[in-house]
Amino acid sequence: MSSPFLLNPAITFLNHGSFGACPKPIFEEFQRFQLELESDPVDFIQRKQPAYLKTARESLAKFVGCQAQDLFFTSNPTFAINTIMRSIQLKEGDEILATNHEYGAMDRTWNFYCKKSGAKYIRQNITLPVTSKEQILEEFWKGYNANTKVVFLNQISSATALIFPVKEICERAKELGLITIVDGAHVPGHIDLNIEELAPDYYTATLHKWMLAPKGSSFLYVKPTLQNELEPLVVSWGYESVAPGESQFLDYHELQGTRDVSVFLCTPKVIEFLEKNNWKAVSKNCKQIVLDNCQRFCDLLNTQPISPITSEFLGQMASIPINTSNPTALKNVLFETYKIQVPVMPLNGDYYIRYSINGYNTQEDLDVLYKALEDIIKTTDLIQV
The missing domain is CATH 3.40.640.10 (Type I PLP-dependent aspartate aminotransferase-like (Major domain))
Structure with missing residues (x-):
């Protein structure tokens, strides 16, 4: 479902939750x-x-x-x-x-x-x-x-x-x-x-x-x-x-x-x-991708899920706790070096990397994020694990 959207294909866009994304017909x-x-x-x-x-x-x-x-x-x-x-x-x-x-x-x-x-x-x-x-x-x-x-x-x-x-x-x-x-x-x-x-x-x-x-x-x-x-x-x-x-x-x-x-x-x-594009089915698939990847990212970052990994608590977004001393720099590196649009969210003194999945996303997009985080962990001090 990526073709109807106006998003830059050079960017791995995992931040639908902030401002959305609008299809061409709309x-x-x-x-x-x-x-x-x-x-x-x-x-x-x-x-x-x-x-x-x-x-x-x-x-x-x-x-x-x-x-x-x-x-x-x-x-x-x-x-x-x-x-x-x-x-x-x-x-x-x-x-x-x-x-x-x-x-x-x-x-x-x-x-x-x-x-x-x-x-x-x-x-x-x-x-x-x-x-x-x-x-x-x-x-x-x-x-x-x-x-x-x-x-x-x-x-x-x-x-x-x-x-x-x-x-x-x-x-x-x-x-x-x-x-x-x-x-x-x-x-x-x-x-x-x-x-x-x-x-x-x-x-x-x-x-x-x-x-x-x-x-x-x-x-x-x-x-x-x-x-x-x-x-x-x-x-x-x-x-x-x-x-x-x-x-x-x-x-x-x-x-x-x-x-x-x-x-x-x-x-x-x-x-x-x-309705024409059966977006409830699209959404259901997106939610499953979110659930399937939550523990995987927690394991990579050596943190714990913030809720049970179920549809009762999670929809098309998941926030993964991340230990970082410089969230702004981390977000900038993810965008400028790896071309990934994903937020590092602050709340009550803690930080979360929040990925959103919508119809234009695939598992491969999360794989790109995973590999980027692996690389940042190995080559910088931006993430503490």
Whole structure:
């Protein structure tokens, strides 16, 4: 499946998890909308765009398991979390319970909010290696107390690539009367998702990672009973609109003046590509490659897996602990000398080399990485084994 992608064939690309990769048919659809926009910007923005956005929302909602009127497009999950942050109205001493596996931009967002509001952001420790789902749940809820008002967590961790038991956490949080906010950046197109079954209050995720959309395509789902409480991050024409649309929620968050929404409008084409190419089967094969290689890389690096090597904890990514005193130099050597694009991820003072596998990858790509790491171990002091 490498031929539809625009990736440089000279690079061994093992970093789909960071920003995704877009196939040619989807990218051409993106450019088609941009050309249509530029051919008559007034007609496109004022007349066509609302209907196009509705069609895109409807196709996305069906794919992720919710109603089309309950989500809107954003450029990335960080934008979505900033929107929520603006509206949740916590007071001094209230607590946001998260884990110490969250994405760095999200940590920074909540730290900013806490400095302004006096609330506290609790990064509850989840011990590595994870041994079971029950361990995660037990350790996570040790961070709960009477001051906890919000639960925030990623469904798949960026640094560790671990899948978290979000459904169980949302269910318990609901029993406790807590607000639930889920960062599902890595989820759509990667593992099964039905937002209404998970039943969070807020859910954000990307299309430009595992759904293969062009860069800058994400969404925010908001539970219907909370939609009128969500303030727009950008106040624009949708606020007190002179021509209200189907809902105040969509008016506030979709109508933001002049912007290129072409990336959002590609969504039906994105889903068509996934279905036409049986991407669930492609994904299943990729996941098996991830599992088959995890212990092999741990053995090479003389480290231990950070979870059981099963589909309960791993999807199309795996993070292998690596002992290095200079992660930046290691990443640079892998790219500049060996032409391998793979991240060396920091988290809580430790480092992980995280490989991602998608339809354009083969076992040979991981063999290239393995041989490069063997060579670096033998010829440099960048990796300690």
